[in-house]
Amino acid sequence: MELNDEELTRLLKDMELEQPSMSFTRNVMEQAKLERAPISLKTRVDNRIIYGIAAIFVAFIVGVFVYAIANTSVTYKLPEVKIDLGGAVDKTLTPGFLAVFLFIDVIIALIYFDSILRRKRAKTL
Protein backbone atom coordinates (compact mmCIF):
# COMPACT_ATOMS: atom_id res chain seq x y z
CA MET A 1 0.00 0.00 0.00
CA GLU A 2 1.35 3.44 -0.91
CA LEU A 3 0.56 6.72 0.80
CA ASN A 4 0.78 9.95 -1.10
CA ASP A 5 1.81 13.26 0.47
CA GLU A 6 -1.73 14.57 0.76
CA GLU A 7 -2.93 11.45 2.56
CA LEU A 8 -0.03 11.60 4.97
CA THR A 9 -0.71 15.28 5.71
CA ARG A 10 -4.37 14.52 6.30
CA LEU A 11 -3.49 11.64 8.64
CA LEU A 12 -1.14 13.86 10.61
CA LYS A 13 -3.64 16.69 10.84
CA ASP A 14 -6.38 14.30 11.92
CA MET A 15 -4.39 12.59 14.65
CA GLU A 16 -6.13 12.77 17.98
CA LEU A 17 -4.76 14.56 21.00
CA GLU A 18 -4.39 12.61 24.22
CA GLN A 19 -6.66 13.43 27.14
CA PRO A 20 -5.10 13.69 30.61
CA SER A 21 -6.90 12.47 33.73
CA MET A 22 -9.96 14.32 35.02
CA SER A 23 -8.04 15.59 38.03
CA PHE A 24 -5.23 17.07 35.95
CA THR A 25 -6.20 20.76 36.27
CA ARG A 26 -6.99 20.34 39.96
CA ASN A 27 -3.61 18.70 40.59
CA VAL A 28 -1.79 21.50 38.77
CA MET A 29 -3.68 24.19 40.69
CA GLU A 30 -2.98 22.46 44.01
CA GLN A 31 0.73 22.46 43.21
CA ALA A 32 0.53 26.04 41.98
CA LYS A 33 -1.01 27.12 45.28
CA LEU A 34 2.17 26.03 47.04
CA GLU A 35 4.17 28.38 44.84
CA ARG A 36 4.58 32.10 45.37
CA ALA A 37 2.05 34.02 43.26
CA PRO A 38 3.73 35.25 40.05
CA ILE A 39 4.16 39.00 39.68
CA SER A 40 5.04 40.77 36.48
CA LEU A 41 8.61 41.98 36.58
CA LYS A 42 7.57 45.01 34.59
CA THR A 43 5.49 46.43 37.44
CA ARG A 44 8.15 45.76 40.03
CA VAL A 45 10.76 47.97 38.39
CA ASP A 46 9.59 51.57 38.28
CA ASN A 47 10.66 53.45 35.16
CA ARG A 48 11.52 56.51 37.27
CA ILE A 49 14.18 54.51 39.08
CA ILE A 50 15.77 53.49 35.78
CA TYR A 51 15.67 57.08 34.49
CA GLY A 52 17.12 58.34 37.79
CA ILE A 53 20.06 55.93 37.58
CA ALA A 54 20.57 56.86 33.92
CA ALA A 55 20.55 60.58 34.81
CA ILE A 56 23.20 60.04 37.51
CA PHE A 57 25.41 58.20 35.04
CA VAL A 58 24.98 60.85 32.34
CA ALA A 59 25.70 63.68 34.84
CA PHE A 60 28.79 61.87 36.03
CA ILE A 61 30.09 61.32 32.49
CA VAL A 62 29.39 64.96 31.49
CA GLY A 63 31.08 66.17 34.73
CA VAL A 64 34.20 64.14 34.04
CA PHE A 65 34.26 65.38 30.45
CA VAL A 66 33.91 69.07 31.45
CA TYR A 67 36.54 68.70 34.20
CA ALA A 68 38.93 67.05 31.75
CA ILE A 69 38.46 69.83 29.20
CA ALA A 70 38.86 72.54 31.84
CA ASN A 71 42.14 71.09 33.03
CA THR A 72 43.66 70.49 29.66
CA SER A 73 46.02 72.97 28.07
CA VAL A 74 46.23 72.57 24.36
CA THR A 75 49.04 74.22 22.49
CA TYR A 76 49.02 74.12 18.78
CA LYS A 77 51.23 75.98 16.39
CA LEU A 78 50.00 76.66 12.92
CA PRO A 79 52.43 75.62 10.26
CA GLU A 80 54.19 78.42 8.44
CA VAL A 81 53.24 78.70 4.80
CA LYS A 82 55.44 80.61 2.45
CA ILE A 83 54.20 81.31 -1.03
CA ASP A 84 56.42 83.10 -3.45
CA LEU A 85 54.26 84.71 -6.11
CA GLY A 86 57.21 86.31 -7.74
CA GLY A 87 55.91 89.88 -7.48
CA ALA A 88 52.63 89.10 -9.30
CA VAL A 89 50.55 90.28 -6.31
CA ASP A 90 52.44 93.53 -6.02
CA LYS A 91 51.82 94.23 -9.69
CA THR A 92 48.07 93.42 -9.48
CA LEU A 93 47.20 95.01 -6.13
CA THR A 94 47.79 98.60 -7.12
CA PRO A 95 46.20 101.39 -4.97
CA GLY A 96 43.70 102.10 -7.73
CA PHE A 97 42.60 98.45 -7.94
CA LEU A 98 42.17 98.29 -4.17
CA ALA A 99 40.04 101.47 -4.17
CA VAL A 100 37.71 100.05 -6.88
CA PHE A 101 37.53 96.69 -5.10
CA LEU A 102 36.60 98.28 -1.76
CA PHE A 103 34.03 100.56 -3.45
CA ILE A 104 32.28 97.57 -5.02
CA ASP A 105 32.33 95.76 -1.67
CA VAL A 106 30.72 98.73 0.07
CA ILE A 107 27.97 98.87 -2.58
CA ILE A 108 27.26 95.11 -2.23
CA ALA A 109 27.15 95.50 1.55
CA LEU A 110 24.69 98.42 1.27
CA ILE A 111 22.43 96.44 -1.10
CA TYR A 112 22.44 93.51 1.30
CA PHE A 113 21.74 95.78 4.30
CA ASP A 114 18.89 97.39 2.38
CA SER A 115 17.33 94.00 1.58
CA ILE A 116 17.49 93.03 5.28
CA LEU A 117 15.75 96.26 6.30
CA ARG A 118 13.05 95.78 3.63
CA ARG A 119 12.40 92.23 4.87
CA LYS A 120 12.09 93.42 8.47
CA ARG A 121 9.72 96.19 7.45
CA ALA A 122 7.55 93.77 5.46
CA LYS A 123 7.29 91.53 8.53
CA THR A 124 6.27 94.35 10.87
CA LEU A 125 3.58 95.54 8.39
Added chain:
Amino acid sequence: MQQQTDQDLITEVLMGNTASYSELVKRHQRFVFTLAVRFAKNREDAEEIAQDCFVKAYRALGTFKQTSKFSTWLYTITYTTAMSFLRKKRIETQSIHGEENELQLEGHKSDLSGNLAESRSTNKYLDEAIATLQPDDVMIVTLFYKGEQSLEEIAQALNMPANTVKIRLHRARAKLKERLEFLLKDEVKELLWN
Protein backbone atom coordinates in the same frame (compact mmCIF):
# COMPACT_ATOMS: atom_id res chain seq x y z
CA MET B 1 -19.47 36.57 25.33
CA GLN B 2 -16.05 36.86 23.76
CA GLN B 3 -13.47 34.35 24.94
CA GLN B 4 -10.54 35.81 26.83
CA THR B 5 -7.20 35.53 25.09
CA ASP B 6 -4.22 33.82 26.69
CA GLN B 7 -2.75 37.26 27.24
CA ASP B 8 -5.82 38.48 29.13
CA LEU B 9 -5.66 35.45 31.40
CA ILE B 10 -1.93 35.95 32.04
CA THR B 11 -2.55 39.59 32.96
CA GLU B 12 -5.27 38.51 35.39
CA VAL B 13 -2.95 35.95 37.01
CA LEU B 14 -0.21 38.55 37.34
CA MET B 15 -2.69 40.98 38.89
CA GLY B 16 -3.34 38.43 41.62
CA ASN B 17 -6.27 36.41 40.25
CA THR B 18 -4.41 33.10 40.32
CA ALA B 19 -7.60 31.13 39.64
CA SER B 20 -7.46 32.33 36.01
CA TYR B 21 -4.48 30.07 35.55
CA SER B 22 -6.77 27.04 35.64
CA GLU B 23 -8.38 28.31 32.42
CA LEU B 24 -4.97 28.44 30.78
CA VAL B 25 -4.26 24.90 31.98
CA LYS B 26 -7.58 23.64 30.60
CA ARG B 27 -6.89 25.32 27.28
CA HIS B 28 -3.45 23.81 26.73
CA GLN B 29 -3.45 20.61 28.78
CA ARG B 30 -4.37 18.23 25.95
CA PHE B 31 -1.59 19.39 23.71
CA VAL B 32 1.06 19.48 26.44
CA PHE B 33 -0.07 16.05 27.61
CA THR B 34 0.09 14.67 24.05
CA LEU B 35 3.67 15.89 23.71
CA ALA B 36 4.51 14.38 27.08
CA VAL B 37 2.98 11.03 26.10
CA ARG B 38 5.01 11.00 22.91
CA PHE B 39 8.18 11.55 24.92
CA ALA B 40 7.52 9.37 27.96
CA LYS B 41 5.61 6.60 26.13
CA ASN B 42 3.42 5.96 29.15
CA ARG B 43 0.55 7.96 30.61
CA GLU B 44 1.71 8.07 34.23
CA ASP B 45 5.06 9.63 33.42
CA ALA B 46 3.42 11.88 30.85
CA GLU B 47 0.99 13.19 33.43
CA GLU B 48 3.89 13.95 35.76
CA ILE B 49 5.80 15.77 33.00
CA ALA B 50 2.75 17.76 31.91
CA GLN B 51 1.93 18.81 35.49
CA ASP B 52 5.53 19.79 36.04
CA CYS B 53 5.41 21.92 32.87
CA PHE B 54 2.38 23.87 34.01
CA VAL B 55 3.81 24.44 37.49
CA LYS B 56 7.09 25.67 35.97
CA ALA B 57 5.18 27.95 33.62
CA TYR B 58 3.17 29.32 36.56
CA ARG B 59 6.36 29.97 38.52
CA ALA B 60 7.98 31.81 35.59
CA LEU B 61 4.85 33.61 34.35
CA GLY B 62 6.21 36.96 35.52
CA THR B 63 9.22 36.59 33.24
CA PHE B 64 7.12 35.80 30.15
CA LYS B 65 8.09 38.63 27.78
CA GLN B 66 5.03 38.37 25.51
CA THR B 67 7.19 38.67 22.40
CA SER B 68 5.95 35.24 21.33
CA LYS B 69 2.73 33.27 21.76
CA PHE B 70 2.09 31.79 25.21
CA SER B 71 1.75 28.38 23.56
CA THR B 72 5.23 28.65 21.99
CA TRP B 73 6.69 29.58 25.35
CA LEU B 74 4.82 26.73 27.03
CA TYR B 75 6.04 24.21 24.44
CA THR B 76 9.62 25.31 25.09
CA ILE B 77 9.09 24.46 28.75
CA THR B 78 7.44 21.17 27.76
CA TYR B 79 10.39 20.25 25.56
CA THR B 80 13.05 21.03 28.17
CA THR B 81 11.08 19.33 30.95
CA ALA B 82 10.48 16.21 28.87
CA MET B 83 14.11 16.05 27.76
CA SER B 84 15.43 16.34 31.31
CA PHE B 85 12.90 13.72 32.40
CA LEU B 86 14.13 11.33 29.70
CA ARG B 87 17.76 12.04 30.60
CA LYS B 88 17.05 11.40 34.27
CA LYS B 89 15.19 8.22 33.46
CA ARG B 90 17.97 7.00 31.19
CA ILE B 91 20.52 7.44 33.98
CA GLU B 92 18.26 5.61 36.42
CA THR B 93 17.67 2.72 34.06
CA GLN B 94 21.36 2.37 33.33
CA SER B 95 22.47 2.47 36.96
CA ILE B 96 19.77 0.66 38.92
CA HIS B 97 17.35 -1.42 36.92
CA GLY B 98 19.19 -2.28 33.74
CA GLU B 99 17.72 -5.66 33.03
CA GLU B 100 14.41 -4.99 34.69
CA ASN B 101 13.72 -2.02 32.47
CA GLU B 102 14.60 -3.92 29.36
CA LEU B 103 11.86 -6.33 30.32
CA GLN B 104 9.52 -3.40 30.95
CA LEU B 105 10.32 -1.97 27.55
CA GLU B 106 9.58 -5.30 25.95
CA GLY B 107 6.37 -5.41 27.94
CA HIS B 108 5.54 -1.94 26.67
CA LYS B 109 6.17 -3.05 23.12
CA SER B 110 3.96 -6.06 23.54
CA ASP B 111 1.37 -3.76 25.10
CA LEU B 112 1.49 -1.66 21.98
CA SER B 113 1.09 -4.69 19.76
CA GLY B 114 -1.71 -5.86 22.03
CA ASN B 115 -3.47 -2.55 21.59
CA LEU B 116 -2.95 -2.79 17.88
CA ALA B 117 -4.58 -6.18 17.83
CA GLU B 118 -7.56 -4.76 19.69
CA SER B 119 -8.02 -1.66 17.64
CA ARG B 120 -6.72 -1.48 14.10
CA SER B 121 -7.51 2.17 13.68
CA THR B 122 -5.22 4.39 11.62
CA ASN B 123 -4.53 6.49 14.69
CA LYS B 124 -2.93 3.53 16.39
CA TYR B 125 -0.71 2.93 13.41
CA LEU B 126 0.15 6.60 13.34
CA ASP B 127 1.04 6.51 17.04
CA GLU B 128 3.23 3.50 16.44
CA ALA B 129 4.92 5.15 13.48
CA ILE B 130 5.49 8.35 15.46
CA ALA B 131 6.99 6.32 18.31
CA THR B 132 9.82 5.29 16.00
CA LEU B 133 10.91 8.90 15.49
CA GLN B 134 13.57 10.75 17.48
CA PRO B 135 12.13 12.86 20.37
CA ASP B 136 13.01 16.12 18.59
CA ASP B 137 11.28 14.94 15.41
CA VAL B 138 8.21 13.87 17.36
CA MET B 139 8.04 17.37 18.80
CA ILE B 140 8.46 18.99 15.36
CA VAL B 141 5.79 16.83 13.70
CA THR B 142 3.30 17.28 16.55
CA LEU B 143 3.84 21.03 16.86
CA PHE B 144 3.60 21.56 13.11
CA TYR B 145 0.50 19.51 12.39
CA LYS B 146 -1.42 19.76 15.66
CA GLY B 147 0.01 22.76 17.47
CA GLU B 148 -0.52 25.22 14.62
CA GLN B 149 3.03 26.44 15.08
CA SER B 150 5.06 27.87 12.21
CA LEU B 151 8.56 26.62 11.42
CA GLU B 152 9.97 29.77 13.04
CA GLU B 153 7.95 29.23 16.22
CA ILE B 154 9.03 25.59 16.41
CA ALA B 155 12.63 26.69 15.88
CA GLN B 156 12.22 29.12 18.76
CA ALA B 157 10.71 26.47 21.02
CA LEU B 158 13.42 23.94 20.24
CA ASN B 159 16.23 26.48 20.08
CA MET B 160 17.41 25.46 16.62
CA PRO B 161 17.51 27.21 13.21
CA ALA B 162 14.27 27.27 11.20
CA ASN B 163 16.05 25.63 8.27
CA THR B 164 17.07 22.67 10.45
CA VAL B 165 13.45 22.32 11.58
CA LYS B 166 12.34 22.29 7.94
CA ILE B 167 14.84 19.58 7.00
CA ARG B 168 13.99 17.47 10.05
CA LEU B 169 10.28 17.79 9.34
CA HIS B 170 10.85 16.62 5.78
CA ARG B 171 12.91 13.62 6.94
CA ALA B 172 10.40 12.76 9.68
CA ARG B 173 7.59 12.80 7.13
CA ALA B 174 9.52 10.47 4.85
CA LYS B 175 10.20 8.10 7.73
CA LEU B 176 6.56 8.18 8.86
CA LYS B 177 5.38 7.51 5.33
CA GLU B 178 7.68 4.53 4.99
CA ARG B 179 6.65 3.13 8.38
CA LEU B 180 2.94 3.65 7.78
CA GLU B 181 3.11 2.00 4.39
CA PHE B 182 4.79 -1.00 6.01
CA LEU B 183 2.23 -1.21 8.84
CA LEU B 184 -0.77 -0.73 6.60
CA LYS B 185 0.53 -3.36 4.18
CA ASP B 186 0.62 -5.85 7.06
CA GLU B 187 -2.92 -4.97 7.97
CA VAL B 188 -4.12 -5.67 4.45
CA LYS B 189 -2.40 -9.06 4.58
CA GLU B 190 -4.04 -9.89 7.93
CA LEU B 191 -7.43 -8.94 6.56
CA LEU B 192 -6.85 -11.26 3.61
CA TRP B 193 -5.90 -14.17 5.89
CA ASN B 194 -8.90 -13.62 8.13
